[in-house]
Structures are given as structure tokens and as C-alpha cells.
Amino acid sequence: MLEHVKSLSGHQNPVYALTNSGKPGIFFTAGNDKGVVEWSLDKMNYVKVLMPVKTSVYSLEHYNNQLFVGLRSGEISIFDLDKQLVTANFQAHEKPVFDVVAVPGKQEFLTASEDGTVGVWSLVDHSLLYRIPVSADTVRSIAISPDGQQVAFACKDTTVKIYNLKDYGLLHTLQKHTLPVTSVQYEPSGKYLVTGGRDAQLNFWSMPDYQLKHTIPAHMFSIYGIAFNPVRPYFATASQDKSIKIWGTEDLKLHKIVSIEKGTQGHTHSINKIIWTRDGEYLISTGDDKLVIVWDWEI
Template sequence: MLKHLHTLSGHQNPIYALASAEDPTRFYSAGNDKGVVEWSLTDMAFVKIIVPVQSSVYALHRYNNLLFIAQRSGLILVFDLKQQKTLATLSHHQKGVFDLKTIAHKDELISTGEDGIVAIWSLKDFSLLYHFPVIPNTVRVIAVSTDEQQIAIGAKDGIIRIYRTEDYSLVNELQEHTLPITALQYAPNGDYLISGSRDAQLKVWSLPEYTLINSIPAHMFSIYAIVFHPSLPYFATCSQDKSIKLWSSTDFKLYKILSIEKGTEGHFHSINKMIWSQDGRQLISTGDDRQVMVWDVTA
């Protein structure tokens, strides 16, 4: 179901972030280099560095023609992809920013990171609207429910906290993981939330009650990303154990393992991030080995 198509080289340091472009044949990557890179899926080639950065990039998030660039310094750059210029620099976090998401119906950007604070920003004028502490240390990941009514926040203490987006009030705490939460994703059909952790477990929480319905010993080490295919009933996970796994999104059956240790093409270091191409024809993965790998979806 996934076959290695191409490996893109050029980054000189570990890569932490990927984002799709408005053009479905392009995407962006960034990490411990000094710039955000644009790539072509048509030519399987480097296109250009779209914007220089002053510190490592931990997260990229595209919303329409805006690319938000979260850095180790705590700054978030707002880059206009059409005008090809930086519109704003968002400054509130005192430490690295690890994740960014948007709440489209509220015109809001959410950021969080190493300082344990969640910040809410206006997408209209990029002003800071609200902020609140989650824990005294790292918050790693944010997931937005399909209807945008709730967000899930995954923290270093192993707890997943659920907040209403209406007023950002806390409505639930999920405490089944034994180590920090490193990946979260709501299912596209809105039926469940799936979480991954440094404990190498995937846990499935049915909605709306967030009842734990499945625990899967999915990987050997930390799970760093969970990505649902845009149209087909499966999702992929990647891990510090250097493997990518493809799962059914209906019965959680394991379909495929991509790993050098299993005799396939694969990364030779921790895999930090994955995205699907917008048309769902490719899976893109990257990590500490400085490689961007493109995988073709086959029947």
C-alpha cells in the first residue's frame, strides 16, 4: 500500500517539521537549518528556501496562503506565501514552540510548547487574544476536533487535556498513558481521538465521552506522528524506532511496516514528522537522518 518513490536530500541537520502547500505538487520542510525549504513533488527536487530563520524550526502550519513557522526561540513567524514576505512575528512564548493549529470558524491560531502555555492569536491582526498555563513544563502537541468544538492538548505529564474552543475551559483529562504525549489526532469522521506517547502505545478514545476503547502496543519507542489519509480508511504512524506503520482506521489492523530493519526502504534514524500530499497519492516523512522520503500510495 506504500512504496518508496524518492528520497530528497539537502538539509544539513535534523528535520522536525513538514507542511503542505496550496499547490498540491509542493510542500515545505524545516528543522535545525537556517531556512524553510520548498520542494516539488512533480520534479522530486528542491525548489528554493522561502524564508530564512534565526533558530531551529519545531513546527510548520499552513492556513490558506499563510505559513506559520514556530521556532526554538519561542517566536512564530507569519509568512505570506502569495506575497512571499513575512507579515508578522508573534512573540509571547519564552521557550520553543512545538505545535500550531488553527480554529477556522473563530479566526484563531493556537500555539504551545516548552513553556507549558497555550496561546490564542487572532488571524485577523495577529494579536494575542488569550493565554493559559497547562503544566509547568512541556506541552508537545495539539489536535482539533473535526467540528472544531474541542481541542486536545498532549503534555509531558502523560495527560491529555480536552478544552472547549468556545471559551477554552477544561472539560476532560485522559490519564491512561504512562509517559509524555507526543502525538494526537482526531479521526476525520469525528468518532474518536487517537493518541501516541513515549510509552510507544497508541490509545483510541471514543467520542463524545472519550472512553478508552483500544490500546495498541504500536512501536518500540516514542510515537511522533499520527496522520489520517485524506480520503481512504487508514492512517500512518511514525516513531523514534525508525519505522512507519500503516493501520486501518476502522478496525486498527496493521497493514504494513516500512523499516530498514524489516528489509524495506526506510529512514536510518528517528522519524519526526509525516504528512500526506493533498491528493492523497503520497506520504511524506522526515526525521533526524536529514532525509525527506516520499512514499507512493499503491492499490
């Protein structure tokens, strides 16, 4: 179901950020070694260092052939992949930026920060439109609902906040995790929201009423990544416990564990980020062991 293809080296420090590009077979990574790197799945190697950065990178987002880079300094840099240069750099927050997500339907993008706020920015001129005081502490992760009507924020204060994307009004505060919420994703068809926390639990919330329906003790330590396969009824989770797990989207059952402790190849330290390629054929993972690992979907 998930087979190791190659472990890619090149980063000199932990890797925190990972995103697909608009081109098949190209993806980007960044972390604590002050550079954003472009990789090729065709060559199974790095292509080049796209841009240097002054501080660690915690988040990457690709939209319209632009790469949005969220920095530990609280800055956002925007790299134009056509022009191959940085076209904007500005102070978005007073503290680190942990997530960046584009909202194309509104020509906006969102930034989540350790300062507890979410910035709402124009995709056209990068001006600040709103600043939402979401939490008294870190906002770690952002997810947009499949219908584009709502947005979920995972917070360090153990809550998940649901806002209306139209006017950014607060709709729900979800409280079930006992420790900070570190990851959040909507199921692609809109059936439920899934959240993962430092308590190692996966919580499943029904849509559209956000009622808690299931809780799974999914990992041993913090869950840092939740990624739904775009073409198959499965999703992956990744954790500080160095494992990747594959679950059924419909039955929520565990189908595969990838971990060096289970005798497979894998990460030797915390896994910080996972994504599927847009065709669903590969899962890519990054972690504190400085590696980028490519996994192939095997029937």
C-alpha cells in the same frame, strides 16, 4: 500499499517540521538548519529556501497562503506566500513553540509551547487573545476535533487535555500513558481520538465521552506522528524506532510496516513528522537523518 518513491536530500541537519501548501504538489519543511524549504512533488526536488530563521524550527502550519513558523526561540514568524516575504515576527512564548494550528472558524490560531501554555492568537492582526495554562510542562501537539468544537493537547506530564473551543474551558483530562504524550489526532469522522506517547503506545478514546477503548503497543520507542489518510480508511504512525506503520481506521489492525530493519527503504534515524498529501496519494516523512522521503500509495 506504501512504496518508496524518492529520498530527497538538501537539509544539513535533522528535520522536525513539515506541512502541505495550498497548491497541489507543493510542501514545506524545516528543522535544525535555520531555513524553511519549499519542495515540489512534480519535480521531486527542492524549489527554494523560502526564508532564513535564527533558530531551529519545530512547527509549520499553512493557512490562507501564509506559512506560520514556530521557532525554538519561542518566536512565531509568518511568511506571506503571495508577497514572498515575512509579514510578522513576534515572541509568542518564553520557550520553544512545538505546534501551531489554525482555527479558521474562529479566525484564530493556537501555539503550544515548552512553557506549558497554549497561546490563542487572532488570525486578523496576530494579537494575543488568551493564554491558557494547560500544563506544568511542555505541550507537545494540538488536534482540532472534526466538528470544530473541541481541541486536544498532548502534554509531557503524560496527560491529554481536552478543551472547549468556544470558551477554552477544560472538559477532560485523559490519563493512560505512562510517559509523555507526543502525538494526538482525531479520526476524521469523529469516531475517536488517538494518542501516541513516549511509552510507544497508541491509545484510542471514544467520542464524545473520551472513554479509553483500545490500547496498542504500536512501536518500540516514541510515537512522533499520527496521520489519517484523507480519502482511504487507513492511518499512518511514525516513530523514533525509524519505522512507519499503516493501520486500518476501522479495524485498527496493522497492515504494513516500512522500516530498513524490515528490509525496505526508509529512514536511518528517528522519524519526526509525517503528512499525507491532500489527495491521499503520497505520504511524506522527515527525520533526524536529514532526509525527506516521499512514499506512494499502491493498491
